[in-house]
Amino acid sequence: MLQDNFALKQQTPSSDFRTGTFKPKIRTNFLLFKRLNKKLICRIFFDNRRFFFYKKLFFSSLYFKFFLxxxxVFNKIHFF
Known part of the structure; x- marks a missing residue:
């Protein structure tokens, strides 16, 4: 019995899967938005109810203009 438990423990994958928290691929895009208002970006991606309001707010903001x-300037336009 002890050996079986030990074998199971060895087979478990990385801690993300063990805790059951799955990190979506969208999180890798946060590198593009380092200097922006992170809370606003978070709500753009993850808040469905207020999606359009925050999207409008973001596109009309100075953050977006500086971002563009x-x-x-650096010829790297990977947008959304």
Whole structure:
């Protein structure tokens, strides 16, 4: 019995799967938005009820304008 438990423990994958928390791939895109308002970005991606309100707020904000200028200057436009 003890050996079976030990074998099971060895077979368990990384801690993300063990705790049951699955991290979506969207999180990798946060590197693009380092200098933006992270709470706003979070709500754009994950809050369905207020999605359009925050999207409008984001596109009309200065953050978005600076973001676009920066991306155009460096010729790396990977947007959403």
């Amino acid at each position: 200028i920066k991306k155009i």
